[in-house]
Structure formats: C-alpha cells, structure tokens
Amino acid sequence: MLRKGLAIAALGLALMGGPALAAGTQEEPRTVAWSFNGPFGKFDRAQLQRGFKVYREVCAACHSMNLMSFRNLGQAGGAFHDPKYPNPNDNPYVKTIAKDFETSEIDQETGDIVKRPATPADRFPNPYPNEAAARAGNGGALPPDFSTLSKARAGGADYIYSLLSGYSAPPAGLEVPSGQYYNPYMLGDVSAFWKGKGHAPPGGFIAMPPPLAADKVTFDDDTKSTIDQQARDVAAFLTWASEPKMEERKAFGVGAMIYLLILAGLLYMSYKRIWRNVAH
Amino acid sequence: MSGHSNYVPKTGFERWLDTRLPIARLAYDSLVDFPTPKNLNYWYTFGGILALCLGIQLVSGIVLAMHYVPHVDHAFASVERIMRDVNYGWLVRYMHANGASMFFIAVYAHMFRGLYYGSYKAPRELLWILGCVIYLLMMATAFMGYVLPWGQMSFHGAVVITNLFGALPLVGQSITTWLWGGFAVDNSTLNRFFSLHYLMPFMIAGVVILHIWALHVTGNNNPTGVQVKSKADTVPFHPYYTVKDGFAISVFMLMFAAFVFFTPNALGHPDNYVPANPLVTPAHIVPEWYFLPFYAILRAVPDKLMGVLLMFGAIAVLFVLPWLDTSRVRSMRYRPTTRMYFFIFVVACLVLGFCGGRLPDEYVIPGLKTFQLLDADLNSMVWLSRFAAAYYFGYFLIILPVMGLTENPLSQPKSISEPVFSHSAALPVGAAASPEKRG
Numbered sequence: 166m167l168r169k170g171l172a173i174a175a176l177g178l179a180l181m182g183g184p185a186l187a188a189g190t191q192e193e194p195r196t197v198a199w200s201f202n203g204p205f206g207k208f209d210r211a212q213l214q215r216g217f218k219v220y221r222e223v224c225a226a227c228h229s230m231n232l233m234s235f236r237n238l239g240q241a242g243g244a245f246h247d248p249k250y251p252n253p254n255d256n257p258y259v260k261t262i263a264k265d266f267e268t269s270e271i272d273q274e275t276g277d278i279v280k281r282p283a284t285p286a287d288r289f290p291n292p293y294p295n296e297a298a299a300r301a302g303n304g305g306a307l308p309p310d311f312s313t314l315s316k317a318r319a320g321g322a323d324y325i326y327s328l329l330s331g332y333s334a335p336p337a338g339l340e341v342p343s344g345q346y347y348n349p350y351m352l353g354d355v356s357a358f359w360k361g362k363g364h365a366p367p368g369g370f371i372a373m374p375p376p377l378a379a380d381k382v383t384f385d386d387d388t389k390s391t392i393d394q395q396a397r398d399v400a401a402f403l404t405w406a407s408e409p410k411m412e413e414r415k416a417f418g419v420g421a422m423i424y425l426l427i428l429a430g431l432l433y434m435s436y437k438r439i440w441r442n443v444a445h
Numbered sequence: 446m447s448g449h450s451n452y453v454p455k456t457g458f459e460r461w462l463d464t465r466l467p468i469a470r471l472a473y474d475s476l477v478d479f480p481t482p483k484n485l486n487y488w489y490t491f492g493g494i495l496a497l498c499l500g501i502q503l504v505s506g507i508v509l510a511m512h513y514v515p516h517v518d519h520a521f522a523s524v525e526r527i528m529r530d531v532n533y534g535w536l537v538r539y540m541h542a543n544g545a546s547m548f549f550i551a552v553y554a555h556m557f558r559g560l561y562y563g564s565y566k567a568p569r570e571l572l573w574i575l576g577c578v579i580y581l582l583m584m585a586t587a588f589m590g591y592v593l594p595w596g597q598m599s600f601h602g603a604v605v606i607t608n609l610f611g612a613l614p615l616v617g618q619s620i621t622t623w624l625w626g627g628f629a630v631d632n633s634t635l636n637r638f639f640s641l642h643y644l645m646p647f648m649i650a651g652v653v654i655l656h657i658w659a660l661h662v663t664g665n666n667n668p669t670g671v672q673v674k675s676k677a678d679t680v681p682f683h684p685y686y687t688v689k690d691g692f693a694i695s696v697f698m699l700m701f702a703a704f705v706f707f708t709p710n711a712l713g714h715p716d717n718y719v720p721a722n723p724l725v726t727p728a729h730i731v732p733e734w735y736f737l738p739f740y741a742i743l744r745a746v747p748d749k750l751m752g753v754l755l756m757f758g759a760i761a762v763l764f765v766l767p768w769l770d771t772s773r774v775r776s777m778r779y780r781p782t783t784r785m786y787f788f789i790f791v792v793a794c795l796v797l798g799f800c801g802g803r804l805p806d807e808y809v810i811p812g813l814k815t816f817q818l819l820d821a822d823l824n825s826m827v828w829l830s831r832f833a834a835a836y837y838f839g840y841f842l843i844i845l846p847v848m849g850l851t852e853n854p855l856s857q858p859k860s861i862s863e864p865v866f867s868h869s870a871a872l873p874v875g876a877a878a879s880p881e882k883r884g
Binding site: 189204231232237309310312313316317318319352407409410413414415417418419421422425426428429432433435436439440443444 | 522525528529535539680684688689691692695696698699702703705706707709710715716718719720728862
C-alpha cells in the first residue's frame with residue numbers, strides 16, 4: 166500500500182513537473198445568508214461602506230488591491246455610489262477618500278519622484294514597494310493581493326468570513342511554530358506538529374496574526390463593532406471588489422432568462438403547429 | 446450538394462447569380478430543401494446547437510482579443526480589466542469562458558448520440574472522422590484558451606500538458622522546447638498559444654464545412670438506423686428542423702445563460718483567479734472538467750510514456766471506430782445486448798471524469814480497507830480509473846468487434862415510416878384510435 170502510494174505520488178510529481186503538495190484539510194466554511202446571494206441578490210451599500218473601512222484601517226496595512234481605483238468606489242454598484250454623480254471621478258466622497266492617500270509621480274521638470282495626494286483616477290496604493298519588501302515585513306509570507314480574492318478562494322465570501330472570525334486557540338497537543346497561527350479554516354496539514362491523540366485537527370497554519378478585534382474599527386452607522394461583524398463586512402466588501410459588476414450581471418440575467426423563456430415557449434408552439442400533420 | 450436540386454431562381458438577380466455563382470442554390474439545397482428523416486429526436490438537435498456554440502465563441506473571442514494583452518506581465522490584469530472597465534466586458538468574457546464548457550457539453554451529447562445510433566457506420570465513416578478532427582481541434586483550442594488568463598491553473602496546467610510530450614522517446618525534449626519557444630513555459634509560450642488559439646477556431650469552422658458537406662452527401666442517420674427509402678420518410682429541413690432545432694437551441698441557451706449570469710465561475714477553478722507564479726505550485730492541479738476522463742486515463746498508468754500513449758489512444762480509437770464495429774445494424778435500439786454495454790460505457794466515461802478530478806490515492810469508499818490485494822488498494826481512485834479505462838478500451842476493441850459477430854439483433858423496420866404508422870397523426874382524420882392519448 167505504502168509502496169504503491171509512493172509510486173503513484175512519484176508519478177504524480179513526475180507528471181506535474183514540479184513539487185506538488187498533498188492536499189491538506191480544512192474546516193468547511195460557515196455559510197452566511199449574504200444579501201448578494203441568489204439570482205436577485207444585491208450588495209448591502211452600508212455593509213460595503215463598513216467593509217471598506219475595515220479594509221482601509223486594518224487590511225490595507227499589508228494587503229494590496231492592485232486592480233482597484235478609488236473611482237471604483239463611486240461607480241454604479243460601488244460602496245459610495247451617488248446617482249447625482251454619474252462620473253465617479255466627480256463624487257465628493259470618493260474625492261475625499263482618495264485625497265487621504267498619497268501616491269507618487271515623476272516631476273516632469275526635475276525627474277524626481279514626488280508625493281501628491283491621490284485622485285479618484287488613481288489606484289489603491291500598494292503598502293509595499295515590491296514583493297521582497299512585503300515578504301520581509303511579514304516573516305517571509307506574502308500577503309495576497311485582494312483584488313480578486315473572493316473569486317480566488319473556494320467558498321468565496323463564506324471562506325473569508327470564516328477564516329477571519331475563525332481563529333481559535335490551538336487544540337492541546339498542537340505545537341504552533343513561531344510566527345504562525347492556527348486557523349481551522351486555513352487549508353493545510355498540521356499533522357507534523359501534532360502530538361495529541363487521534364487524527365491531527367483540520368486546518369493549517371497562517372502567518373497572519375488574528376487581524377480583527379472588537380471595537381478595532383469604529384463604524385460610522387453605529388453598528389456594533391464585533392469581530393464577527395467586521396469579518397462579515399470586509400468579506401462583503403472584498404466580494405464586491407472581486408465582482409464589481411455582479412449586480413449589473415444578475416439584473417441583465419433576469420431579463421435574459423425571461424426573454425429566452427418566452428422565445429422557447431413561442432418556438433415550442435411553432436414546432437407543435439408545424440409538425441401537427443407529420444407522423445413521426 | 447448531391448443529387449437533384451429543387452431551387453428555382455425567382456428574380457432576375459437570382460437567375461443572374463445562379464449562372465455565375467450558385468451560392469443561393471447551395472444555401473437553398475442545404476438549409477431549406479434538404480430532405481431530412483422525419484423521425485429525428487432531440488439528440489439530433491446538438492449539431493445545430495454546436496454550430497451556435499462555435500459562432501458564439503468566435504464572436505465573443507474576437508471581441509476579447511481586442512482588449513486582451515498576450516504578455517506574462519499584463520495578461521491577468523488585462524482579463525480583469527475586461528471584466529471591470531470594458532463595457533459589458535464581463536458578459537463577453539463569461540460567455541466565452543462558459544461557452545467553452547457549453548461547447549463540450551453539446552459535443553459530448555452529439556458524440557454519444559452518434560455512438561448510440563451507429564452514425565459512424567458506412568456510408569458515414571468520413572463524416573464521423575471529420576467530427577473526430579473537429580473534436581481534437583476543439584480540445585487543443587480549449588486548452589490553449591485556458592492558458593491565456595495566465596492564472597495559477599493556466600500556468601501549471603500548461604506545464605503539465607506540455608511536459609507530456611517530453612515523455613516521447615528521442616524527440617520528446619525537442620518537441621516540448623519547440624512548443625514552449627524556450628526552455629520553460631514563459632512569455633513566448635503564452636504568445637504562441639494566443640496566436641494558435643485565434644487560428645484554430647477558423648480551422649474548426651473549415652472542418653465544420655467539410656463535416657456538413659459530408660453529411661449532405663450521405664444524408665442524416667436517424668434513430669432507427671434504417672436508410673431513407675422514399676420521400677415519405679423525409680421532411681424538408683426548413684421549416685421542420687429549423688423550428689425543432691430552434692426550440693432546442695433556446696432551451697440550451699437557458700442553461701447557458703443560467704451559468705453566465707448566475708454562477709459564472711462554477712465550472713472554473715478558483716486558483717485561476719490567482720496570477721500565475723512559477724514558484725508556487727497549486728496543491729492540486731486539475732484540468733477543466735471536459736478533460737478529466739483523459740486525465741484519469743493518463744494517471745491510471747504508472748509509466749509516463751504509456752500513460753501519454755494511452756491518453757492519446759483513447760481519442761485515436763475513435764478514428765478507427767467505423768472499422769471496429771462489425772455489426773451492420775446501426776441503431777442500438779435493435780441491439781439489446783450491445784445497448785447494455787453501451788450504457789455501461791457511458792457510466793465508465795463518467796467514472797473516469799470523476800476520478801480525474803480526485804487525487805489518485807484517495808479512497809473511493811472512505812475508510813474501507815478490505816479491498817487490499819497484495820500491495821494494491823483496489824478501493825482507490827487510481828484503481829477505479831484503471832477499471833474504467835480498461836472498460837473504455839474494451840468497449841471499442843473487444844465488445845464492439847465481437848458483439849457484431851455474435852449477437853442476435855432484433856428485426857429492424859423496413860423503412861423509417863413503418864414504425865410510426867401507429868402514431869395518431871398517421872391515421873386518417875376521424876379514425877379516433879385511443880382518443881384519450883391525443884393532445
């Protein structure tokens with residue numbers, strides 16, 4: 166059995182042309198009744214604004230969102246969309262938010278790199294100048310970019326929410342390496358560090374310390390700032406950032422389905438009528 | 446295209462055109478007047494559905510190519526830009542990505558239909574082989590298309606698949622270097638894959654024209670497998686089959702739209718939304734669902750070269766199928782024993798697809814250790830895929846050749862019209878046979 170397993174594993178390695186890790190274990194993410202679930206789901210605007218605040222005050226210290234511009238916050242479906250400003254670059258909220266960030270550009274007179282306040286057209290600034298700096302600042306681990314995070318993780322928003330609010334004290338018998346934290350929702354294999362009885366617990370080690378704490382972020386709409394609430398809100402915000410056109414897509418889809426249903430009905434009736442006198 | 450044409454040019458311009466380039470006659474003979482067996486069921490609508498799929502992929506792909514940047518530094522971001530900043534870019538891109546899956550759903554239905562009703566038998570061997578060529582081109586196109594977003598699965602999938610050619614003796618290494626355009630999967634690989642991904646659909650369109658030409662020479666097969674005997678057996682393609690195909694297409698589009706609008710990433714892999722990183726290998730590299738049966742065959746063999754040969758053999762065997770099936774009865778309707786083997790074959794294909802998505806040493810039934818044979822655990826995905834792969838080849842290489850010689854087929858109807866005489870509409874008006882069954 167073992168020999169065969171090794172042979173097959175070796176075959177797998179040979180086929181993959183590189184190192185392959187054995188699939189680890191993880192706790193199934195807890196499901197949340199998100200406002201954006203289902204074919205008619207929409208994002209909760211207030212939740213997106215709270216989620217953006219969590220991102221800005223907590224996550225943005227380490228995590229980039231390279232594909233996001235400030236103007237995205239004010240576009241249709243965005244957290245700060247205002248129908249009065251069809252061009253999100255004119256949206257005063259977005260302008261104010263952007264102004265609080267600094268971005269660098271090249272002075273055309275001198276060629277020096279100078280700092281200036283960001284505008285809605287600018288991208289979210291990256292907290293680190295490059296990958297090496299990001300790794301050096303995080304004990305060798307690279308904080309993933311958040312632009313597509315919700316699409317890039319099995320379980321999407323449920324997974325992000327579960328991971329952020331799911332840190333727990335490691336079970337007795339589990340030796341957590343220094344600079345690492347145990348999280349049951351993180352995909353991994355902790356069996357090498359398991360000294361307890363029975364199977365190693367599900368989950369893995371994550372280099373990110375528990376990022377959220379009660380009242381760490383003050384919500385402007387007086388929502389109680391618990392870890393659970395912060396995790397939910399930032400998961401919703403990241404899902405919007407991964408799929409900013411989701412509301413447009415679903416609305417379009419409902420219309421398309423109705424159109425196709427009527428078309429199918431008419432074609433079926435035509436079919437029945439045309440074939441009425443043919444024995445087949 | 447074959448035989449008598451009923452086209453009558455009506456206007457002066459049509460007459461003028463008809464004596465110079467009879468293109469209107471061609472269209473009339475192949476799409477309007479074409480005599481089609483009147484007993485085709487819904488399994489025969491997938492040809493029309495596939496034509497639509499090809500059209501959707503071509504149009505959406507041409508639009509995507511206007512915005513896509515085939516460079517390792519920009520490919521991922523350019524795809525996301527299409528999703529975020531291009532007007533209705535999300536629609537075009539999701540249609541194209543899900544369209545590939547829909548294309549394969551339809552092509553598999555089309556192929557199983559051909560297998561069941563014996564559509565590959567004389568005189569339709571070339572029609573079938575042209576279809577196999579289209580299928581091969583589709584697989585190459587889909588594989589290269591999946592590489593273009595340059596996500597983690599794109600990159601590592603490309604590494605795995607191109608490395609397969611390295612297993613070939615003597616020439617293997619040279620072929621992989623040639624495919625890569627270098628010594629690793631890199632920018633030159635992405636560039637040539639983009640070029641070929643744009644080229645191949647037009648090759649498919651060309652072979653589709655040959656496929657339809659061959660179809661119009663031999664005429665459609667039909668669920669009875671009996672050749673058309675007289676005009677009573679057929680109806681003109683238009684309006685009878687344009688409306689039936691139209692209805693089937695609209696139902697297919699409902700399923701297509703449900704994926705595109707409500708769960709556009711369900712058929713993809715989350716890892717492909719992580720930008721490609723050659724230094725980080727995903728925990729579990731899997732191809733798209735439509736390649737999983739072949740992936741399972743590949744991994745079922747411990748020897749890499751044999752695995753590669755068997756995987757390509759699984760497709761190659763389709764090309765010689767017309768000469769492997771020794772039975773002269775086309776439709777499985779009249780081959781009850783072989784029909785049973787056919788259904789097991791369908792199950793074997795599904796089992797292979799299931800195994801292809803799992804790790805080889807995973808248990809089929811978790812925790813069960815009683816199927817230990819020497820050092821082999823028969824209760825593992827790799828053994829399940831071995832059994833299924835053995836059946837896959839056994840069906841083509843043993844069952845079909847032997848059954849044709851040994852089975853006792855049921856008696857076939859003399860003509861297509863014969864078995865439908867019991868249909869209520871065939872009776873004279875007023876002869877109310879089983880009136881309770883009439884709509």
